[in-house]
Amino acid sequence: MKLKANDFKLLLEGNIKSFSLNGEEIIVEGIKDNSSEVKNNDIFIAVKGHKADGHDYINYALGNGASLIIAENEDKLPKDKLINYIIVKDIKKATADLVYSLNNISIDDFSIVGVTGTNGKSTSVSLVHHILTESGLNSTLISTVEIKINNQIIKQPRNTTPGILEIAELLKLSSESNSKIINIEVSSHAIDQRRIENLKFDIISYTNITRDHLDYHKNFEDYKKTKLSLMNFLKENGKIIINIDKLNKKDFYSSNKALITYGFDESADYVIKNFEQNIHQVKFTMKTIDNEFVEIVSPLVGKFNIYNIVNAFIIAKLLGIETELIIKAVSSFKGIPGRFQLVPSSKSLGFNCVIDFSHTPDALEQVLSTAASLTDGRIIIVFGAGGNADQGKRKIMGEVVSQKADVIILTNDDPKDEDPQKIIEDVLEGIDQTKQFLVIPDRKTAIEAALSFANKGDIVLITGRGHEQFQLFANGKKVKFNDYEVATKCIETIKRGLRR
16 A cells, blocks of 8 residues: 555645655555554654553564654654655554544444443453354454454454554454454553544443452542543444442443443342353343333342343343343353353362452352351362552452451462562461461462362352453563363362372
8 A cells, every 4th residue: 555645635634744755656565553563664653641651663664664653742853864754643653543434334233232341341242242142143352361353263353442443443353243243341551542443332241340450540439430531432323321229320421421220129120030040050030121020040140240241231232132142041051261261071070160250359259158048068268469459459369368268278369570479478468377278389289288178068169350361470471371271270170189
């Protein structure tokens, strides 16, 4: 593709501060915001991020063959060479405007569903995707766990919500696959960092808003305000769905959009009633906004998953799926890796081992309460707290676990750049010293210990990392480690020992 100065003026209308284009035309093969990915004739977007400044990598991008630099800070352009550049007022808007225009992407061609909240996003959005594909519709899933078009995995996600360029790439691929429904998890980081620039949502669903990411946000109010600002991205006729048991309707009135509620509260538009569960499934009744009573059976267990199911049900109805198709699809959805995921081989030893991603105080409370409702035995928990994250929640996590678990094994999660021992000490402040607890820093040893302690009827919860495939340490060190795989191998070792 060849572009002239006037083309850029039209594409970036009102956003250009200054520019210098040496020649009548510029060849554009692609757009990149990572200098190491730049190839010959790519545009390099120099974005000042939360941790790194793309302006510092302009020379590297030029060395890789960048044909044009788009930046905000003219002072950081190289002074010793003649280059093509455009200085803009708003780099995020420029990025979105360029990539969407050059790829002929129109948001109006898609129905876009955004699910946000502290907990429940991945399961909700993945279930919606499952319902759609099971109902014969093309659908795209963009989540923490996986990125898929229909049943084809496109790539493994780096973040809960991708950046502007990656979202545009996925929209283009979706369009080429005739997938016009986009289901996307939206994190507070993505909203604040404007990764969703130029997106417009048909439906936005809020699962809950509880404490998280206070290492990034100034305080809880800032975190909540960021989450609520997603409403600014609704299309004109967009709709909002909220869990009325967890959220206040008044927080959503400012949007002046249609508001649909669900929960156990009788005032909800969709009321949850009469649920019962065992370790393998949940059954409940739901009264719909049309006063119909729907019976739902699902392999997903836990009150938190009932919320996720109803949330997905409402979204699917708004997308035009018939009730019977939704019920059938819900019954066949076995969940996603690391979300109250049962390790089947544990049953042969007489107890149940469950892997769960819960890494906030609220999520831990929910998963522990679910475990308590499913057993008369003990709850043994393996948990820790992540590094480079909200330090204030660590003591609270220790308090929650002390209230709900019978045996506590405190271990490492992903310490990242922090001192693992300091993280453990922070969590220990909240643990009741009269409880049965051990500190075993090595996570594999901690899991082995928990499984060896378990008696018939107990539940072993391994929490914090869920589906994650690597444990993260200082200086970018990554160690292959998946809780489900480690637990499965430990159980097999125990079984071999019993056969001797």
